[in-house]
Amino acid sequence: MARRSRLLTLAAVLATLLGALGLAVLGQGKAEAHGVAMTPGSRTYLCQLDAITGTGALAPTNPACQNALNESGATALYNWFAVLDSNAGGRGAGYVPDGTLCSAGDRSPYDFSAYNAARSDWPKTHLTSGATMKVQYSNWAAHPGDFRVYLTKPGWSPTSELGWDDLQLIQTVTNPPQQGSAGSNGGHYYWDLALPSGRSGDAVLFIQWVRSDSQENFFSCSDIVFDGGKGEVTGIRGSGGTPEPTPTPTPTDPPHTGSCMAVYTVQNSWNGGFQGSVEVMNHGTEPRNGWAVRWTPGVGTRISSVWNGVLSTGSDGAVTVRNADHNRVIAADASVSFGFTATSTGNDYPVGTIGCVTP
Structure with a gap:
């Protein structure tokens, strides 16, 4: 059967472990x-x-x-x-x-x-x-x-x-x-x-x-x-081929840094917007000094505010959130999190991969 290239894309977006924390200050925890x-x-x-x-x-x-x-x-x-x-x-x-x-x-x-x-x-x-x-x-x-x-x-x-x-x-x-x-x-x-x-x-x-x-x-x-x-x-979209687990990243995919991992969740949503959070995990054996996460928001989505992180937006629409002073260091096998609010037309999850990038 013919291979289907559209099956090459892995999960574009991920969810976090901190859905129950709401608007509370998000601190460090064990990275799973x-x-x-x-x-x-x-x-x-x-x-x-x-x-x-x-x-x-x-x-x-x-x-x-x-x-x-x-x-x-x-x-x-x-x-x-x-x-x-x-x-x-x-x-x-x-x-x-x-x-x-x-x-x-x-x-x-x-x-x-x-x-x-x-x-x-x-x-x-x-x-x-x-x-x-x-x-x-x-x-x-x-x-x-x-x-x-x-x-x-x-x-x-x-x-x-x-x-x-x-x-x-x-x-x-x-x-x-x-x-x-x-x-x-x-x-x-x-x-x-x-x-x-x-x-x-x-x-x-x-x-x-x-x-x-x-x-x-x-x-x-x-x-x-x-x-x-x-x-x-x-039994899946465009089926008839064999999904390949090692696709060539597209130019919009952020590079990953091995021991650093980011996961994304929508905490709650309403008509025209939502609140989200991202957990940044350090799976390394040493503390991580500085972190940054990048993703491309869903179509029609605009990040309006961020806490526990510093937001910047690129000319291609991708957003990068870097550490704040108080959560710069992530202990070994631990994590920190930041939250945000956004306006949205209903596409609340990112397009492409969310991942850690060089701070």
């Missing part, structure tokens, strides 16, 4: 890691590929993705990489309840519960039983640990809830290699996976990433079908 499967694509990853538009709006074409957006909201979809439980500590069966594996047991700071829906129309990756494929797993924040790879047993139906008894462990990988910078478009871990032979029909590939430097774990559900495919993806 992030990642789900990109090949075969997890439900959250492929749904955001399906939904993202060039205006800063979301418009899924897949009915399962649209339902998930309606039920769990935009924050979860823009935070596609953060299906996490900060206290899982490697625990699975007996700790994560059946029917909630795709939402990290509903213990994530985001509402991923709709991505547990037992339905057969999630986006699918087409594979060949007995073949060897290369798994690619997002490294929005890179940490050591194990990747436990499970596959549903023969006879499992996509219209039944996913439980631990449905799964068999087929691989464990420790500290696989990485390609691309952490916190960048397309950055990922990768390894080879030998798929079981004698399989046909629908299945779910479930991966639990168990960090060795933290109790935090990540959970990823990828819908696949064994039908002789070679990684083609169907």
Whole structure:
């Protein structure tokens, strides 16, 4: 099947961990890691590929993705990489309840519960039983640990809830290699996976990433079908090709700086405007002295005020927010945040990638 270049763009915009803080002064906190499967694509990853538009709006074409957006909201979809439980500590069966594996047991700071829906129309990756494929797993924040790879047993139906008894462990990988910078478009871990032979029909590939430097774990559900495919993806906008996880950045994409990561949320909105915030994370092992974040606002959006940061606007319409004096330094494995208000015609999320740039 022909490759579709429009599938090359990863999530354009991200959501933050601080949605409940409102207009309060936003201070430092622990920076969490992030990642789900990109090949075969997890439900959250492929749904955001399906939904993202060039205006800063979301418009899924897949009915399962649209339902998930309606039920769990935009924050979860823009935070596609953060299906996490900060206290899982490697625990699975007996700790994560059946029917909630795709939402990290509903213990994530985001509402991923709709991505547990037992339905057969999630986006699918087409594979060949007995073949060897290369798994690619997002490294929005890179940490050591194990990747436990499970596959549903023969006879499992996509219209039944996913439980631990449905799964068999087929691989464990420790500290696989990485390609691309952490916190960048397309950055990922990768390894080879030998798929079981004698399989046909629908299945779910479930991966639990168990960090060795933290109790935090990540959970990823990828819908696949064994039908002789070679990684083609169907059920998303422009489907019929294989999404590539390592696109060439467009000139408007801000560069990323490895240990620095920025995530964006809409705190609340009203007719003609909204309030947002951005969390700037330091995933490095040393304090970060100075930071800056850049993004291109959605079509018809204009930033009107910023607090806990200093705003500048470029001739291309991109905005840059740099640190204020009081929050210049971000401790290791911590974060700071700034807030803003904006006028808007309804496109409240950025166009293109939001990311850290050189201060």
